[in-house]
Amino acid sequence: MEIKVRCARCGGTNVRLPEKLKENSIVACQSCGGRGKYGALKAQALTEAEGLFMGKLGELYKH
Ligand SMILES: [Zn+2]
Numbered sequence: 001m002e003i004k005v006r007c008a009r010c011g012g013t014n015v016r017l018p019e020k021l022k023e024n025s026i027v028a029c030q031s032c033g034g035r036g037k038y039g040a041l042k043a044q045a046l047t048e049a050e051g052l053f054m055g056k057l058g059e060l061y062k063h
Pocket of ligand 1: 007008009010011012029030031032033034
């Protein structure tokens with residue numbers, strides 16, 4: 001599953017990732033210039049992906 005890292009400031013996905021990604025790598029947003037630590041943004045992205053997945057599962061069971 002692809003994880004989309006999103007800018008914590010503007011919510012955009014136009015975020016440039018360094019080649020050697022570490023949890024404490026600083027990633028820079030191309031849209032607003034906001035910076036954040038990859039580890040924190042990744043955790044946020046994972047939570048979102050999980051929520052999306054669970055939401056889809058919920059819809060499956062509804063019918
Ligand atoms: Zn941004």
